[in-house]
Amino acid sequence: MTPADAAELLTLCAAFDRRTIGEADARAWGYALRDIPLDDDTRDAVADHYGQTEKWITPAHVRQIRARIREARIGAAHPVYEPPQGDYETGADFTERRRAQLAAAADGTLPAQSITQALDAAPPREVLALVAGVGRNVDENQPRPYVAPEVRAEVRATLPNNRAALVELAVACPNEQCRAGVRRLCKNSRGSELRNVHGRRRDAYAVEYAQCTECSAAPRQQCNAAEPHPVRIRAALADRALVEQSEAEQDRLARLMSTPPQPRNTRVRHTSGGSRR
Template identity: 35%
Template sequence: MTLSEATELLAYLSRFDNRRPSAAAAEAWSRALADVPLDADTKAAVDAFYGSIPLGGEGYQADRSRWMQPHHLRYHRQQIRKARADLAPPYTGVGGDVRQELVAARQHAAAAASGRLPPAPALPLPGDRPRFETTTRGAALVRAAARVPSRRPELKAPCPYCRATAGAPCRNRRGPLGTIHDVRLRAAQDLADGRTPPSADQLAAEQEQRRAASAAALTTRKDPA
C-alpha cells in the first residue's frame, strides 16, 4: 500500500469511526500494509469489520472500542479472499517440473482469491442411492479432481494397485484419495524413463510369487530335512 493509498484508506475509515487522519498515521498504515493494495477487497474488509457484531457482545462498549487497526484489516481481507477461493475449481497441475508447478499453483491461488476464476460447478450426487457426503473442503476438492484429468507428472501412468486411469487420482473402496500409491510413483518414473510400467495383472502376479516364495521359505525352516 502506497502512502497515497493509505491516506485514502484512512479517509474511508473516518466515515465509520470519526478518526482524524494524519500524515503520520498514513505513513504507519502504509508500512504495516506494504503488501496489501487498496482495492475492493480492502474496502470490503473495512465494511465487514464495522458491520460485524463485536466479540464481546453488548458489554464490549462497541461505540467506543470499535477502532480498526491494520491487523484487523489484514484478517478480514484474508477471510474474504479465502471464502472466494474455496468456491473456485481445484488446481490440477500444468505437467511441468516442480518449480513450474509451484509458480502455476501460486498463480491459480491468486486468481481464485481475487475472483478471476469462475466458481466450481456443484458436485453431482454419486448415483441415485443416498450416501453420506462430507462437507469438508479437502474431500470436496478430491471428488472434484476425480472428474478432471490431472496433468501432474506422477499421475501420467495408470495405477497398477487400484487400477486408476492415467490422470485420475488413486482410489480405495470409499472413493478418490488425496495420496498416491507407491507403486504408481514407480510406474510414473518408469514411464518418464522410457520403460513400460507394470500392469495391474503383472503386479498381482509378482505379489503372488512373493507370497509363494515366503510360504516355501517358512516351510523349509520348519522342516529342514
C-alpha cells in the first residue's frame, strides 16, 4: 500500500470517525500496511470494524480483520491440492502451487464447496445400504445380535422364578453404593431393593453374555472403548425384552389353564303346547 492508497483508505475511515487526515498520517499508514494492497477486502475490513465498535481503527485492526475475511473464504472453499500428473514436483514447486491455490481461494476465485464436493467422494456402498434400511422392519431370517437362546436359558435356570425377567441378576452389581451379589436385587442408597438394576450392572451383563457387533468383542471380552458400545447394550436390553414378553405370555397361559370353566346358564325350553305359569 502506497501513501496515496493509505490516504484513500483514511478517507474511508474519516467517513466513520470524522478524523483529520494529513500527509504524515498517510505515510505512516502506508508504511504499516506496506504488504497489504488497497482492495475490496481492505475496505471491507474498515466497514466491518465500524459495524461492530465505535473505537478508532488502527492499521493492526485492518490487517487482522482482512486476514479473517480471507481465511473464511479458504475454509468455505476447502481447497484440495492435486499434484500435476506425469511431472516431477519438487518441494519448491509444491510450495509455489499451494500458495497460489490458497491465494485464489482467499480472493474468491475458487467457489465455496463442501468437503465431499472438494474430494469428489461418495459414501461407500455399505453406508448407502445401511441408510436405505433405516425405518424398515428387520427380517426375521437375518442374524440378530442378541444373546443366544441356550445362554439365556442357562442364565435363567440360575435365577429365582419370580426374578427370571431380570437376567442382569446373573452378574454382581459393580455399583460402589450397591455391590449386590449374584441373584440379589440392587439396592438404593437407603438400602431398599429396586425393581430394576443399576446401569453399571446392565453394562456388566452386556459384556458378560452379549457380543458387540461394532468392535466384534466376544462375550466376556471388553469393548475397545472405555464403556460397552451402545449397540452391545441395546442387544442385551432387547434380549431382556424378549424374556419379559415370553414370561408374560407363559403367565397368561398358566392362568387360563388353572381357571376352572364357568358353569353354563341353562334355560327351560317348552317343547309342547300349553301355557307357561
